[in-house]
Amino acid sequence: MLGEFVSAEQYARLLQRGQQDSEGWLQFDPAQMQNHYNRHPFLLQHRLNQHPMFDIEPLFELARRHPANKVLFRRGDIAPDADFDASFVRTDTELTLDHLLTHFEPLHGYICINNPEQDAIYRPQIESLLAEITAHTHPLDPHITWYSTYVFISAQGAVTPYHMDREMNFLLQIRGEKTADLWSQTDPLIMSPAQKDRLLAYEGTRPPYKPEFEQRALHFSLRPGLGLHHPFIAPHRVWTHSNLSVSLAFTFRTRQSDRHTAAHQLNARLRRIGLQNPKPVGESAWVDGAKAASLHALQRLRHPLQHAEH
Incomplete structure (x- = not known):
């Protein structure tokens, strides 16, 4: 299972730790949080691009030692309207992780490392970041009940196709440049109430992209040191522009989103x-x-x- 549930006792410890940490890696603007959190996407700043654990070689080593079922990989140059859930079904059955890591940029590689928090080396840092998020979301949306993290490593031209998650997200850009396109989760022309009901009930496939959505997209340019908040179930799509990109995504649920x-x-x-x-x-x-x-x-x-x- 992806992610971890957060007990009331664990949440209290995270909250206390986050409130006591005066030298955090994440920089939240209180006014932005108050005005936009879980309603509209917004940018935030962070310092993870200065953290050695998120350099390319340590992350490639994490991919090699992490459980195989937690490391998804493929060529990144796929259609932006491809089915997100089927995008890691590789037609090239000879593509191996080691081969992709060795020839990452020529193959336009794309790797998703699920749940780095389950790695003994990365867990302390991930929990520290979760404590920071807890401290800043608590006044607005108390009690995180579940969370899951993902490291995305992608080469130039790689695409994360249009889709929506069933939780909130902070996407933190660590290396390289990306464009993230988001759509309003409250726009009935993007997702009808019936589509949202089926999405959260896990009935059928996620609501699909349509070309007429394009004019309603919000575009965000991400570079090292910038992050982007995705509200609950907000549709999004991501493009990699630089030769190599690294991002860390924190997805989480709260009592309210539950x-x-x-x-x-x-x-x-x-x-x-x-x-x-x-x-x-x-x-x-x-x-x-x-x-x-x-x-x-x-x-x-x-x-x-x-x-x-x-």
């Missing part, structure tokens, strides 16, 4: 039994909370022993 996820999942159930237009998630906090509670009650009825053990 409530929204559960409300979307209940809406998906209501649609399956014939209610075509349940109230969209996000219009009423009270209704969203009631839907989340209803879904959890249904789950307890279906799996009483499982819930009794908790």
Whole structure:
């Protein structure tokens, strides 16, 4: 399973650590956080481009020793509207990780290292960064319940195709230059309420890209020392411009995003039994909370022993 759940006790320790750290690697603007967090994308600054653990050779070594199922790789020069979930299904079955690492730039390589926090060498640094994020999101969105990190290494011309995640994200550019295109998660022309319900219920494929979306995109230029906040389920696409790029992504969920996820999942159930237009998630906090509670009650009825053990 990708990522880790965060207990209340662990969250309290992370919060205390983040609040006490006066020399952090991440630089959050309080006004930007207050005005834009989880509503609109925004840029932030960081110093990870100065950290030796995120140089190319240590990261290539991490890729070599990390569990094979945690390291996804392919050629990077794919269509920007390719299916994201199928993009790592390699048609070139002779492409190996060692070969790609040796000939990374000529092959326009693209590597995603899932969960570097599970590596003994990288875990202390990742947890330190998570503590910083916890301290700055807590006043607005308390209690991170789950997180997962990813290191992206890509050559010039590599593309991360259009897709949306089921959580929030801070994408931190460490080496090279990228353009990140984001779309509003609240724009019904980009994702309808029904599409969002199915996305969070893991029904079918993610909502697809359409050419008419292009004029609604927001474009962000990323260079070393800049990061970008992705709101909950905001669609995005990323292009690598420099010869070699390194990025670190922190994806996370909170109690609030968990409530929204559960409300979307209940809406998906209501649609399956014939209610075509349940109230969209996000219009009423009270209704969203009631839907989340209803879904959890249904789950307890279906799996009483499982819930009794908790």
